[in-house]
Amino acid sequence: MADPETRAMDEQARQPEDALLPVAAAIPEYLVTAPGVVPDEVLQSTRPLVLRGLVAHWPALAAARQSPEAAIAYLHGLERPGAPPVTATVGPPEIEGRFFYDDAFTGFNFRREEVPLGVVLATLRKYLGQERPPAIYVASTTIDTWLPGFRAANALALRGQDPLASIWIGNRSRIAAHQDLPENIACVVAGRRRVTLFPPEQLRNLYVGPLEFTPAGQPVSLVDFAAPDLARFPRFAEAMSHAMRAELGPGDAVFIPSMWWHHMEGLEDFNVLVNYWWRRAPAWMDNPMDALMLAIASLRGLPPEQRALWRDAFAHYVFEYDEDAVAGHVPPPARGVLGPMAEARAARIRAKLLQRLARRGSR
Numbered sequence: 001m002a003d004p005e006t007r008a009m010d011e012q013a014r015q016p017e018d019a020l021l022p023v024a025a026a027i028p029e030y031l032v033t034a035p036g037v038v039p040d041e042v043l044q045s046t047r048p049l050v051l052r053g054l055v056a057h058w059p060a061l062a063a064a065r066q067s068p069e070a071a072i073a074y075l076h077g078l079e080r081p082g083a084p085p086v087t088a089t090v091g092p093p094e095i096e097g098r099f100f101y102d103d104a105f106t107g108f109n110f111r112r113e114e115v116p117l118g119v120v121l122a123t124l125r126k127y128l129g130q131e132r133p134p135a136i137y138v139a140s141t142t143i144d145t146w147l148p149g150f151r152a153a154n155a156l157a158l159r160g161q162d163p164l165a166s167i168w169i170g171n172r173s174r175i176a177a178h179q180d181l182p183e184n185i186a187c188v189v190a191g192r193r194r195v196t197l198f199p200p201e202q203l204r205n206l207y208v209g210p211l212e213f214t215p216a217g218q219p220v221s222l223v224d225f226a227a228p229d230l231a232r233f234p235r236f237a238e239a240m241s242h243a244m245r246a247e248l249g250p251g252d253a254v255f256i257p258s259m260w261w262h263h264m265e266g267l268e269d270f271n272v273l274v275n276y277w278w279r280r281a282p283a284w285m286d287n288p289m290d291a292l293m294l295a296i297a298s299l300r301g302l303p304p305e306q307r308a309l310w311r312d313a314f315a316h317y318v319f320e321y322d323e324d325a326v327a328g329h330v331p332p333p334a335r336g337v338l339g340p341m342a343e344a345r346a347a348r349i350r351a352k353l354l355q356r357l358a359r360r361g362s363r
Helices: 004-014 059-066 068-078 117-126 200-205 236-240 288-299 304-319 343-361
Strands: 049-051 086-091 111-115 135-142 164-170 173-178 183-190 193-198 244-248 253-256 261-266 271-278
Touching: 059 068, 059 183, 068 117, 068 183, 086 117, 111 117, 117 135, 117 164, 135 173, 183 193, 193 253, 200 236, 200 261, 244 253, 261 271
Parallel strands: none
Antiparallel strands: 049 253, 086 111, 086 135, 135 164, 164 271, 173 261, 183 253, 183 271, 193 244, 193 261
16 A cells, blocks of 8 residues: 555645645545455545546546546437436536525425436536536436446456445535445546535534535535635534645546545536446445434433443444353343344344334334
């Protein structure tokens, strides 16, 4: 692996002079020795890494290097006949690509349209070169559904993983900082991307908005990274002191570990990103966000001294749990949820919880 400090210095030297955000460091880079193959060291990393040229050999990149029109034609050629419409997010020119809430936080500054992928591509081609086009973005669209030949022609090897592959297509965009539960390798196919990352523990300094009413499914930072209002969001300056950034061109990729905050910017008239998601957990495990939402409903309104008791209980049974702690006094047949967790046991817990919630809801 390349020396992270040296790579970071090289990356900082490449940053444009008019960069919008003063950041503490560049994302370290990993030296790619086998294009199209993600090394195990990257897959097991708990820190972000940039992989320059990881997918530079893809045929899709050859088209993108010719022109945006050639990249659009390439995608058109792979489009599945009769595919269902995609969800296109569309905003007026004045949002400048920042898909966000409206001023009252009762809605959003964009609309969603269900249209064929080919119509989106044709519309993006129509607006190429225009100074203030509408903001258009097709987010997280499953490649195998809409572009079934793409992965066969543009392969990426992630040993031991069966990732979900998605494509993101649009013009200039600014996607608010958010977290994703899966691990993520994002590969730039066309255009350029600016990626700004924050460690998960910067939650308190990023001023995250509503948990259940979100622009695209994940809670987002309310800070406008292009013009941060430090009077309203003073702790954002602390978050920025922990931030890392990289600018990615066609063929480059970035590994984003689970739950790292990431702010994504599409910098060209036409941008395409392909990403691969997978979890380092069994498929039967539920989304921890479900547990958080239930905990908010069940615990947050308790008196402070009772919340403290439950904090200790969660530490004992979840965050600091050691099966050896019960081995000496609870016989194996009686351990129930205290025993090793597996799919069948998790299903029983889920069923019991649903019964309890149903009884609670019928009162």
